[in-house]
Amino acid sequence: AQKVTQAxxxxxxxxxxxxxxxxxxxxxxxxxxxxxxxxxxxxxLVFLIRRNSFDEQNEISGRYSWNFxxxxxxxxxxxxxxxxxxxxxxxxxLSGRYFGNEKLTFGTGxxxxxxx
Amino acid sequence: xxxxxQKPSRDICQRGTSLTIQCQVDSQVxxxxxxxxxxxxxxxxxxxxxxGSEATYESxxxxxxxxxxxxxxxxxxxxxxxxxxxxxxxxxCSVWTGPGYTFGSGTRxxxx
Numbered sequence: 001a002q003k004v005t006q007a008x009x010x011x012x013x014x015x016x017x018x019x020x021x022x023x024x025x026x027x028x029x030x031x032x033x034x035x036x037x038x039x040x041x042x043x044x045l046v047f048l049i050r051r052n053s054f055d056e057q058n059e060i061s062g063r064y065s066w067n068f069x070x071x072x073x074x075x076x077x078x079x080x081x082x083x084x085x086x087x088x089x090x091x092x093x094l095s096g097r098y099f100g101n102e103k104l105t106f107g108t109g110x111x112x113x114x115x116x
Numbered sequence: 117x118x119x120x121x122q123k124p125s126r127d128i129c130q131r132g133t134s135l136t137i138q139c140q141v142d143s144q145v146x147x148x149x150x151x152x153x154x155x156x157x158x159x160x161x162x163x164x165x166x167x168g169s170e171a172t173y174e175s176x177x178x179x180x181x182x183x184x185x186x187x188x189x190x191x192x193x194x195x196x197x198x199x200x201x202x203x204x205x206x207x208x209c210s211v212w213t214g215p216g217y218t219f220g221s222g223t224r225x226x227x228x
Contacts, residue, residue: 035216043206043224045159047117047216091158100212101147103161103174 002027004094006107008023013082014115021110022079029053031097034075035104040088050099050105051075078110087114118143118213122220129199129227136195137223139209144189149217150182159208165192198221199227 003026013019025034036048049059051068059066063080079086089111093104121140129135139148147166151159162182163171171184185193196203204227209220 014221037216037219044221045208045219047218067211100214103149103164104159104210106158106160108158 002010002094002096002105003030003031004047004092004105004107006090006092006110008029008110010111010113011050012113012115016081016091018078018080019112020089021079021092022078023075023107024093025073025075025092027094029096032087033095033099035093035095036066036075036077037093038066038088039109045091048077082112082114084114084116087112117216118145118218119159120209120211120218120220122209122223124218124223125221126224127226131200131227133199134195134197135199135223135225136156136193137207137209138193139191139220141211142211145211145213146189147212148186150184150192150194151205151208151210151219153206153208153222155204162194162207196225197227201227203227 003025032053034051038046049066056068065078067076077100089109091109095104096102119142123138147164149164150162152162153159156187161174161178163173163184165171165184165186167186169188181197183195206222206224210221
């Protein structure tokens, strides 16, 4: 069975600070896919990134970066120089090899509050 | 990526009644997924809907309570039947269009 753990329920940081959201996953699949989604107060789910299990390169997109470590089954998300607009609930999710044709298993989410 | 139109966006319903939620996708997709997000909780898959076949339900969800229609490759409905206050949640549909799954804007359901 697949499982995603986001141990941080809520995080608050002052604007411009860096913040890292942790994600630990469990799966028996050798091929799998990891995702991060943002859910702002308006409620919609916004796709941020997909990472394949066979690609351990870290990725950076503007102020966002992701650190994928297979050895520790972790896929952490860092926001650099946080802004108030980053306030949202962030979900880490996992899909098996048939991504696109199978469900996402979500973590419980981390509520991030950026204090101006 | 695809655009999903989901409606209604919210509703307040009396217990014992039913509500049908619609999702329209602007492109053809093989599978559509229906999720439930209970207040302050994560997303849980209700069922997967393939066009031309019966939906596949996750453990804890049954067709009598959550019947799903998938008449074509761009449209699906989820009905929440015989509602109780415990059904108060956000219901979301989702499709894969690469590079990630796209979600509808959600239906915020309150049962009173």
